[in-house]
Amino acid sequence: MAxxxxxxxLAGVSKSTVSRVINDxxxxxxxxxxxxxxxxxxxxxVVNQVAKDLKSNKTNLIGIIVPRVASNAVxxxxxxxxxxxxxxxxxxxxxxxxxxxxxxxxxxxxFNQKRVEGIVMFATHIDDALITAIKRSxxxxxxxxxxxxxxxxxxxxxxxxxxxxxxxxxxxRAGCRSVGFLGVKSDDxxxxxxxxxxxxxxxxxxxxxxxQFHTQGQFSIDSGREEMTRLLADNQRPDGIFxxxxxxxxxxxxxxxxxxxxxxxxxxxxxxxxxxxxxVVTPGLSTFAYAFEPAGSNAAKMLLEIIEQGRSQVAKLVLxxxxxPRQSC
Amino acid sequence: MAxxxxxxxLAGVSKSTVSRVINDxxxxxxxxxxxxxxxxxxxxxVVNQVAKDLKSNKTNLIGIIVPRVASNAVxxxxxxxxxxxxxxxxxxxxxxxxxxxxxxxxxxxxFNQKRVEGIVMFATHIDDALITAIKRSxxxxxxxxxxxxxxxxxxxxxxxxxxxxxxxxxxxRAGCRSVGFLGVKSDDxxxxxxxxxxxxxxxxxxxxxxxQFHTQGQFSIDSGREEMTRLLADNQRPDGIFxxxxxxxxxxxxxxxxxxxxxxxxxxxxxxxxxxxxxVVTPGLSTFAYAFEPAGSNAAKMLLEIIEQGRSQVAKLVLxxxxxPRQSC
DNA sequence: TTGAAAGCGGTACCAC
DNA sequence: GTGGTACCGCTTTCAA
Numbered sequence: 001m002a003x004x005x006x007x008x009x010l011a012g013v014s015k016s017t018v019s020r021v022i023n024d025x026x027x028x029x030x031x032x033x034x035x036x037x038x039x040x041x042x043x044x045x046v047v048n049q050v051a052k053d054l055k056s057n058k059t060n061l062i063g064i065i066v067p068r069v070a071s072n073a074v075x076x077x078x079x080x081x082x083x084x085x086x087x088x089x090x091x092x093x094x095x096x097x098x099x100x101x102x103x104x105x106x107x108x109x110x111f112n113q114k115r116v117e118g119i120v121m122f123a124t125h126i127d128d129a130l131i132t133a134i135k136r137s138x139x140x141x142x143x144x145x146x147x148x149x150x151x152x153x154x155x156x157x158x159x160x161x162x163x164x165x166x167x168x169x170x171x172x173r174a175g176c177r178s179v180g181f182l183g184v185k186s187d188d189x190x191x192x193x194x195x196x197x198x199x200x201x202x203x204x205x206x207x208x209x210x211x212q213f214h215t216q217g218q219f220s221i222d223s224g225r226e227e228m229t230r231l232l233a234d235n236q237r238p239d240g241i242f243x244x245x246x247x248x249x250x251x252x253x254x255x256x257x258x259x260x261x262x263x264x265x266x267x268x269x270x271x272x273x274x275x276x277x278x279x280v281v282t283p284g285l286s287t288f289a290y291a292f293e294p295a296g297s298n299a300a301k302m303l304l305e306i307i308e309q310g311r312s313q314v315a316k317l318v319l320x321x322x323x324x325p326r327q328s329c
Numbered sequence: 330m331a332x333x334x335x336x337x338x339l340a341g342v343s344k345s346t347v348s349r350v351i352n353d354x355x356x357x358x359x360x361x362x363x364x365x366x367x368x369x370x371x372x373x374x375v376v377n378q379v380a381k382d383l384k385s386n387k388t389n390l391i392g393i394i395v396p397r398v399a400s401n402a403v404x405x406x407x408x409x410x411x412x413x414x415x416x417x418x419x420x421x422x423x424x425x426x427x428x429x430x431x432x433x434x435x436x437x438x439x440f441n442q443k444r445v446e447g448i449v450m451f452a453t454h455i456d457d458a459l460i461t462a463i464k465r466s467x468x469x470x471x472x473x474x475x476x477x478x479x480x481x482x483x484x485x486x487x488x489x490x491x492x493x494x495x496x497x498x499x500x501x502r503a504g505c506r507s508v509g510f511l512g513v514k515s516d517d518x519x520x521x522x523x524x525x526x527x528x529x530x531x532x533x534x535x536x537x538x539x540x541q542f543h544t545q546g547q548f549s550i551d552s553g554r555e556e557m558t559r560l561l562a563d564n565q566r567p568d569g570i571f572x573x574x575x576x577x578x579x580x581x582x583x584x585x586x587x588x589x590x591x592x593x594x595x596x597x598x599x600x601x602x603x604x605x606x607x608x609v610v611t612p613g614l615s616t617f618a619y620a621f622e623p624a625g626s627n628a629a630k631m632l633l634e635i636i637e638q639g640r641s642q643v644a645k646l647v648l649x650x651x652x653x654p655r656q657s658c
Numbered sequence: 659t660t661g662a663a664a665g666c667g668g669t670a671c672c673a674c
Numbered sequence: 675g676t677g678g679t680a681c682c683g684c685t686t687t688c689a690a
Contacts, residue, residue, distance in 0.1 A: 003667055014677045049442040050383045051667035055682050068408055075404040079397055082425035094423040096411035113378040250609055280579055282611040332683055343661045380683035384666050
């Protein structure tokens with residue numbers, strides 16, 4: 001592959017001159033410019049950004065770590081991130097941990113070797129190893145989805161506690177007296193713990209009894225259906241359920257229908273996220289719309305501020321949500 | 330940031346020795362190894378991959394260009410790509426063109442400057458400028474979603490012609506006599522042209538009349554609903570419709586219901602893709618399941634083969650699909 | 659077993 | 675206006 005040196009030889013000038021032409025610097029005679037441009041064309045020269053990055057000690061690179069791409073929260077978040085970074089002339093390295101433990105940490109190290117200027121990570125959980133890895137990282141890290149601000153890691157999160165609280169209020173307002181929670185594994189603070197706590201505390205405040213149940217399934221329609229089927233078979237008969245995600249809620253609705261009960265009437269159902277699916281199921285799923293793409297663009301802005309100013313004014317950004325009432329509650 | 334040189338000074342050895350220790354090479358005395366490792370620890374040295382890449386003239390980098398991430402086809406495809414590349418120790422640069430014309434071409438050039446070893450592109454259309462840019466690219470390019478094999482560009486596509494053909498057969502088998510097509514803009518060869526042609530030719534072969542209509546909307550539920558509403562208002566009364574995508578089909582179903590007709594009975598509806606939404610709408614949407622993640626992993630394998638062998642055995646990979654019958658047809 | 663030095667492809671300072 | 679040269683951080687002979 002042709003280098004500056006080759007171009008210089010071909011044009012009969014020095015590397016310095018070629019460099020000047022390429023970078024549109026002042027003080028090069030028009031005639032030489034033309035010579036050089038012809039030489040560039042002739043040998044198909046393409047700038048070597050690797051060499052430039054080394055020399056300038058700057059990569060304009062941002063690393064993004066995701067557990068998987070094919071999820072509403074992540075794919076929309078990545079769109080928000082990449083658009084914002086693109087505007088700031090940053091380029092994006094994408095790493096997919098595939099939910100394998102330890103992979104995120106490897107990627108943080110790899111990204112530091114690649115001299116990224118910052119890292120955005122979609123977190124599914126937080127543990128000590130991860131925190132240590134983030135602390136060791138030269139490149140600043142911003143978290144999306146889980147709150148790391150307690151460990152001094154800037155984070156963009158959704159208002160998971162309050163969404164649980166509001167869910168209880170909505171179910172109560174709809175006349176429910178006996179309710180439960182379909183959650184996920186408990187090390188997911190944002191999705192399970194926070195939403196459950198908000199829900200539970202609101203029930204308490206309202207004067208209803210604590211949740212009848214708190215299942216711990218997966219992030220899928222199937223899992224929601226199975227958990228709900230099991231509960232109904234167990235003779236659990238709530239009049240309202242709050243589901244940690246819309247997919248779980250949709251599965252629950254299917255189970256309710258399969259038991260010859262009417263979701264939205266016999267049992268009210270509330271989800272979280274406002275997945276597009278929520279708008280097409282029957283009955284329509286009442287849910288809380290989360291701002292997934294803004295989560296990405298805000299995280300990007302925070303990270304850019306940290307990169308440019310050395311620190312961010314905001315330690316934690318909590319995004320609001322909107323209640324989207326449909327037929328299920 | 331500490332460099333080899335700093336470590337060497339701290340350990341009282343030469344850069345060469347430090348390099349040997351870092352890369353686990355033979356012939357370094359145990360005692361020196363220990364000295365060096367302590368020095369590395371002490372100054373928090375992290376390998377500079379940029380310098381390594383320059384020196385070795387190898388980046389292990391792959392560029393991926395997408396129109397957006399938040400789409401079923403793309404997000405699943407990217408999962409397939411990133412998993413396969415990860416296994417081959419390649420890293421992924423992600424560029425989001427945001428559907429802006431010309432952006433893809435800029436990214437191809439940028440990726441070449443960054444010395445990526447190959448590029449995968451999710452194409453929404455193909456034009457001369459794009460083909461020229463791909464031809465000029467040093468890094469080999471593999472297309473996903475549109476067929477560039479006619480221009481000698483390796484491509485992974487779905488069997489869009491045949492899906493149209495099968496859709497006609499399914500509608501016919503379900504008793505339809507008068508059918509139409511809800512498409513997208515016609516420069517989308519794969520999604521509009523191919524599916525329509527297969528559909529139309531099958532009708533002809535079967536002995537039914539050609540499609541009553543061929544609309545050109547967007548890739549959205551709303552667009553599908555609007556087009557179908559307009560058709561029904563126009564006194565079009567097909568007994569079957571084939572929709573270029575599941576979202577369009579879901580919109581159409583909504584419009585049919587809003588007109589007090591029964592989708593799946595008065596008007597049969599068939600989609601393409603097997604979006605998860607198709608399984609949760611009522612009536613369930615009959616559709617063809619596309620292999621989005623395999624599209625990604627196969628494209629990755631093709632690209633890796635080209636990078637390693639210099640060329641690929643396969644010029645074009647056509648992925649099959651499965652008929653997923655539900656209530657809408 | 660270790661070190662000195664050249665070079666990867668650029669940039670930038672200093673001469674001429 | 676243009677060229678020579680040192681250097682960014684690493685690897686890799688070649689010598690010692």
